Amino acid sequence: MTIVTAISGRLLKAVITLLMIVILNFFLIHAAPGDPAAVMAGEAGAADAQYIAQLREQFGLDQPLLTQFWNYVSGILQLDLGYSYRQQMPVLDLILERLPATLILTLTAFGMSLILGIVFGLAAAARQGKWSDTIITSLSLLFYATPLFWVALMAVVLFSIKLGWFPAFGYETVGADYSGFRVVLDRLEHLVLPAFTLGLFFMAVYLRMTRSSVLEVSQMDFVKTARAKGLSENIIRRRHILRNALLPVVTLAGLQAGQLVGGAVLTETVFAWPGIGRLMFESLTARDYNTLLGVFLISAAMVILFNIMTDLVYRLIDPRIGAGGSS
């Protein structure tokens, strides 16, 4: 299978998946208790019968369900995710405005958790059964069981309120007239706690995966062969064990991206981080269903995109899948 057919296959699947989410969204809107027109009228602050009827006509809610469905799908195909009455702007604009903050947060957390998880996982595997291994594995078990939003709150209490090391909320210092390098530093300071708390759970996941993967690969025959050939432990570890052990970790890490989005909802809510996770929280408390479902669709699209990219990386680093192509 060439890389082109592989990618087009994945893209086709992605389109089908997104289409199914669109269908799901449509049914969810109609499953919601209450008439959408009445809800919209309520949001707009005018709930008289005439206005509701007018809204119903304007949004085609008086038409047959199939027609409504067609209108909805064709709207989304033209990147029209609806209008948010709460925020008085199109849902897509709202999401695009918030997307960069979420990308910064999730990608930082992802990179950090992957690197730390692999490093500590390798350290634990190298000292299997010794006390340092026990400590690392126990801590990872603890982080794995900790509710993310609670870690976030406790981090605020400890590092922000008690110690005063990092700001407790927001994206940058409001009203501070920083310029140049100081702006970057200010944003980094705001990023530390959210990224760290979001990454902690995933670090535990990758740590456990790395450790067990390394231990498993170390038992395999080709490692014994390498040892029998008289290769140094260092080379065996780096060239033979590491490469093979990290492949499943990278794949699984990519598949975890979906959970990262869910984690972002909680982290952004606690830290008032102005991303789409916070937007999701705001829209659900405001019963702003258009925005809620829009964020849901876009975050699913992001996850699918990320999965495809992981797949590509995997194909590039795993020689067994002939994707490098050129050779």
Next chain:
Amino acid sequence: MIDFMKRFSQNRGAVIGLTILTLVILIAVFAPLLYPNSPWKMVQRPFLVPFSVDGFLLGTDTLGRDVAAGLAHGARVSLIVGLVSTLVALLIGVPLGALAGFYGGLVDDGAMRFTEFFQTIPNFALAIVLVAILEPTLPTITLAIAIVSWPPVARLVRAEVLSLRRREFVDAARLAGLSNMRILFGHVLPNAMSPIIVMASLMVATAILLESSLSFLGLGDPNIMSWGYMIGAARTVIRNAWWLSFIPGLAILLTVLALNLIGEGLNDALNPRLARKGR
């Protein structure tokens, strides 16, 4: 069975986990006896510090409600949602995975595409959307958690059945004239029980985390006291009364940790020959 008990009891983590879980179950079961008043009732001055006033071991919250009572009643919700949503997820995932693995071909393709679809959707986001739109009640929360949790079960059961269906005992059952359904559900599935049990115990843990996250965001049943709600409600006063968020979070952490430890213990005890695998 005796072997299993012996191996399980030799696992220190598993024993600790079982002890904690037993304690949580006892508190949950006896909550109405220990704290007969509704946990929503205001009983004392607000913001009583833990261990400061007799009769209110863990103090009171922002509205003067007994924190210990909330904790005990919250244990019920966590355990019930965790257990029931896992059962529902098993009811979806096990038959689907079993049929896919047993029949293969088109059935397998269809079932696995369906499973993949649910696996690609960010699961917590889906749970939020489902609960927010269907109104947060205990049944919708449980259902939403089940809907986002079943795909790994289906995949696991499919893989197990796939490897079991070629064994001799299946041929023997077929020669004895048993129907496909009898073979699958009477002979193949019982042999796949151990990994399913291990996965189920870990799923209860994840379900409890999901439930608490939902109720933290305000998507809990408004009539039922839960740990996530307690943390969410105390969030605004975190500067003055951090312990109000700390205590329920610790309860979640301990319960989830206990279930994870039990899951690992079960894994080691049920599959003694397999090397210990992380997830």
